[in-house]
Amino acid sequence: MKGLRRTIAAGLAFALAAIVAAAAFAGPARQSKATIILGTKDFTEEFVLGQLYKQALEAKGYKVSYKENIGSTEIINTALTSGKINAYPEYIGEVVQTVFHQTTLPPTARGWWLLGKKLEEQKGYTLSNPTPFFDVDAIAVRKADAAKYHLVNVADLAKVPNVSLGARPEFKNREEGFKGMVDTYHLTKIKYVSIPNGLTYQALDQKKVFAINVFSTDAPLSTGKYVVLKDPKLVFGVQNVAVVIKKSIATPDVLKVLNAVSAKLSQNAIVAMNVATQLNKKTPSSVAHAFLQANGLL
Amino acid sequence: MGPHLFLAAGGHGKVVIPDFGGPSGGAHGCIARNGLFCWSWVDEHWGDTLQPALIQHLYLTAIAVAIGFTIAFFAALLAHRRNWFETPFGLFSAFLYTIPSLALFQLLVPFTGLSVTTIEIGLVGYTLLILFRNTLTGLREVPEDVIEAARGMGLSPGQIMARVELPLALPAIMAGLRIATVTTISLATVAAYITPLGLGKPIFYGLQSSFHTEFMATGALAIALALAADVLLVTAQRALMPWTRMRRAT
Amino acid sequence: MDADAEGDVSLLADAFKPYTFVDAFHFIGDNPHLILTKIVQHLELSGAAMGIALLLAIPLGVWLGHVHRGAFVAINISNVGRALPSLAVISIGLGFLGLGFWNVIFALTVLAWPPMLTNAYVAVDGVDPDVIEAARGMGMRDRQILLKVELPLALPLIFAGIRTSAVYVVATATLASFVGGGGLGDIIVNQASYFLAGVVAASLVISALAFTADFAFGGLQWLVTPRGLRQTARGVFEPDVSTSALADIEAA
Numbered sequence: 001m002k003g004l005r006r007t008i009a010a011g012l013a014f015a016l017a018a019i020v021a022a023a024a025f026a027g028p029a030r031q032s033k034a035t036i037i038l039g040t041k042d043f044t045e046e047f048v049l050g051q052l053y054k055q056a057l058e059a060k061g062y063k064v065s066y067k068e069n070i071g072s073t074e075i076i077n078t079a080l081t082s083g084k085i086n087a088y089p090e091y092i093g094e095v096v097q098t099v100f101h102q103t104t105l106p107p108t109a110r111g112w113w114l115l116g117k118k119l120e121e122q123k124g125y126t127l128s129n130p131t132p133f134f135d136v137d138a139i140a141v142r143k144a145d146a147a148k149y150h151l152v153n154v155a156d157l158a159k160v161p162n163v164s165l166g167a168r169p170e171f172k173n174r175e176e177g178f179k180g181m182v183d184t185y186h187l188t189k190i191k192y193v194s195i196p197n198g199l200t201y202q203a204l205d206q207k208k209v210f211a212i213n214v215f216s217t218d219a220p221l222s223t224g225k226y227v228v229l230k231d232p233k234l235v236f237g238v239q240n241v242a243v244v245i246k247k248s249i250a251t252p253d254v255l256k257v258l259n260a261v262s263a264k265l266s267q268n269a270i271v272a273m274n275v276a277t278q279l280n281k282k283t284p285s286s287v288a289h290a291f292l293q294a295n296g297l298l
Numbered sequence: 299m300g301p302h303l304f305l306a307a308g309g310h311g312k313v314v315i316p317d318f319g320g321p322s323g324g325a326h327g328c329i330a331r332n333g334l335f336c337w338s339w340v341d342e343h344w345g346d347t348l349q350p351a352l353i354q355h356l357y358l359t360a361i362a363v364a365i366g367f368t369i370a371f372f373a374a375l376l377a378h379r380r381n382w383f384e385t386p387f388g389l390f391s392a393f394l395y396t397i398p399s400l401a402l403f404q405l406l407v408p409f410t411g412l413s414v415t416t417i418e419i420g421l422v423g424y425t426l427l428i429l430f431r432n433t434l435t436g437l438r439e440v441p442e443d444v445i446e447a448a449r450g451m452g453l454s455p456g457q458i459m460a461r462v463e464l465p466l467a468l469p470a471i472m473a474g475l476r477i478a479t480v481t482t483i484s485l486a487t488v489a490a491y492i493t494p495l496g497l498g499k500p501i502f503y504g505l506q507s508s509f510h511t512e513f514m515a516t517g518a519l520a521i522a523l524a525l526a527a528d529v530l531l532v533t534a535q536r537a538l539m540p541w542t543r544m545r546r547a548t
Numbered sequence: 549m550d551a552d553a554e555g556d557v558s559l560l561a562d563a564f565k566p567y568t569f570v571d572a573f574h575f576i577g578d579n580p581h582l583i584l585t586k587i588v589q590h591l592e593l594s595g596a597a598m599g600i601a602l603l604l605a606i607p608l609g610v611w612l613g614h615v616h617r618g619a620f621v622a623i624n625i626s627n628v629g630r631a632l633p634s635l636a637v638i639s640i641g642l643g644f645l646g647l648g649f650w651n652v653i654f655a656l657t658v659l660a661w662p663p664m665l666t667n668a669y670v671a672v673d674g675v676d677p678d679v680i681e682a683a684r685g686m687g688m689r690d691r692q693i694l695l696k697v698e699l700p701l702a703l704p705l706i707f708a709g710i711r712t713s714a715v716y717v718v719a720t721a722t723l724a725s726f727v728g729g730g731g732l733g734d735i736i737v738n739q740a741s742y743f744l745a746g747v748v749a750a751s752l753v754i755s756a757l758a759f760t761a762d763f764a765f766g767g768l769q770w771l772v773t774p775r776g777l778r779q780t781a782r783g784v785f786e787p788d789v790s791t792s793a794l795a796d797i798e799a800a
Contacts, residue, residue, distance in 0.1 A: 280329070291316060
């Protein structure tokens with residue numbers, strides 16, 4: 001049996017080697033003792049925001065473990081509360097409505113931010129200062145259709161027969177999304193078509209759907225091919241950005257870095273960065289770098 | 299009420315918006331038109347996007363196949379010696395195999411996080427069935443009389459395994475390795491849904507930003523990798539076992 | 549895991565708990581319309597792709613096997629097909645055909661076609677030459693030999709190929725959700741709305757569909773196998789992987 005024993009020993013050694021190799025490969029991420037584990041959601045604007053905060057923190061000597069493209073609000077919030085990440089850029093309305101399901105909402109935007117901050121602080125997290133820019137969910141239609149049916153508000157979609165709305169999967173069941181829109185504007189006959197995030201404009205161009213859910217700062221909206229419908233009842237909320245961050249790592253110094261970046265994110269700035277990444281296909285990392293450098297934050 | 303734009307606390311400094319540059323290739327170039335395959339992009343980003351993704355992908359695949367093979371091999375050895383082991387392990391690996399990969403990766407995240415570990419556990423799970431079945435089949439198909447003859451020549455069970463059974467089982471084992479490898483290459487692209495690693499990363503990013511070249515080029519690269527791996531393993535198989543070539547019926 | 553994470557059921561997307569598996573069955577019970585709609589979409593995608601691939605693969609494979617030509621390509625095409633990373637093929641389909649039903653059908657057809665072609669070829673090509681000689685001796689013409697001798701004897705292996713393809717297509721159709729194709733994958737990519745219970749539920753349904761396809765075609769395979777050639781019932785119940793594995797050893 002000596003031969004068999006030798007084979008088994010060799011096999012175990014091999015297995016051990018393979019596992020060590022795997023650990024070594026996975027190792028660097030763990031060995032870096034990353035202080036801040038920064039995550040982002042799953043769309044380009046979040047990649048830009050993530051890079052902005054990441055590079056600014058690194059420039060001030062912090063170690064950042066970057067977990068990009070985690071998923072929608074619901075998913076990334078779970079990643080936060082289960083400790084897989086400890087910070088990420090979030091839209092204030094998403095905090096208040098999607099994470100905390102608040103139905104009684106403050107009358108001012110600043111009130112939303114204060115409410116969000118209070119709710120997060122009860123759980124051991126906090127919010128950095130809000131950005132000047134906001135990016136809300138919106139509904140867009142083709143320009144020709146808007147003219148044909150005289151569409152100005154979201155409620156006007158009731159005028160159109162056979163309306164289909166293309167949107168990302170998680171939008172469907174949200175009060176601050178499709179569900180709320182249907183209830184508030186009485187759009188009972190609208191059909192929901194689940195389309196992945198990056199393919200909505202393509203679906204609209206190819207006439208696969210009548211309308212799509214967009215983000216108000218999306219670069220394609222600046223081309224003039226689409227009309228964004230108004231949401232006077234604010235179904236889609238107040239959506240300035242703040243970084244949700246675990247209290248234990250949110251030292252005054254860290255907050256100072258984050259707030260300095262946020263202060264520079266005006267509406268024009270974010271749209272310009274979206275154009276650069278979404279239309280001109282520049283990498284979020286290079287665009288963030290250029291912006292931070294131009295504004296003395298690196 | 300409307301959403302009030304409000305200035306962040308702590309200073310009104312001027313915001314400088316630098317020129318990020320137009321699309322590579324100009325306003326009417328391939329990228330501006332979002333063409334299906336822009337060589338300029340591939341050229342420009344081979345080093346920072348495609349090559350790292352390719353190397354990560356090779357690592358992910360190699361580690362998964364190595365670990366999967368080790369586990370499956372010893373499981374097959376055990377099942378060969380103790381027949382009762384085949385059913386539980388076979389059912390276990392078959393069960394793993396039928397779980398859609400997208401789901402399995404998501405189910406692992408709460409336990410092992412957004413990490414390479416999650417990906418590797420999933421990928422290893424998928425290799426087990428084919429490697430186990432093929433190795434076991436290969437071992438079982440060794441003709442009894444050959445083993446008898448070896449026993450008659452005075453070889454110990456360990457020597458029989460090493461010098462007779464394993465070499466004869468090698469074609470089946472290699473076939474299994476080949477299938478497992480290409481399957482793993484394919485599944486590893488899906489793994490990027492959980493954490494952006496490997497060739498799946500540019501594919502998903504390309505899909506998410508509707509950037510044709512990114513996912514077309516990466517898709518083509520993934521296909522080329524899988525085919526290259528397949529050809530390589532077939533060649534290795536033929537080189538190691540020239541006698542298998544004569545097996546074809548016609 | 550963080551201490552704060554425990555018991556945060558008020559927040560969404562609960563972490564996996566042991567009873568998530570049980571919750572999955574509740575999910576199916578609570579959302580029959582959703583599950584049914586998705587099953588129908590999933591089967592439409594799978595069925596259409598299988599149908600088209602069948603029409604393209606079987607006649608061609610049978611004919612090539614009959615005239616004993618194109619061995620190298622016919623035998624190795626299934627290896628090439630199996631090696632293709634499905635996500636890559638689906639993405640490329642999106643690039644060429646845009647969003648929706650047809651680009652997924654294109655990709656799934658590309659993935660379903662090779663095993664059926666290879667099996668059809670090997671099945672007809674491998675019919676015992678003596679049997680064919682005998683038939684010729686009895687005065688049968690070429691076409692009669694094909695239809696009355698080769699085809700019946702080839703059917704079992706042809707069905708084995710269809711079975712392999714069917715399971716693969718049902719499983720791969722899950723990825724259609726990444727390109728707006730619908731199907732059960734829509735639930736799996738939407739953990740945000742349907743939670744892990746939904747993800748598990750959809751997976752169970754897909755597995756069930758795959759097993760059903762395997763079982764159904766396995767049964768058909770058994771039925772069309774001439775009584776004399778039938779081995780054990782094992783061939784019907786084994787997952788398709790081992791069947792293709794053994795076919796591979798031969799074809800390598």
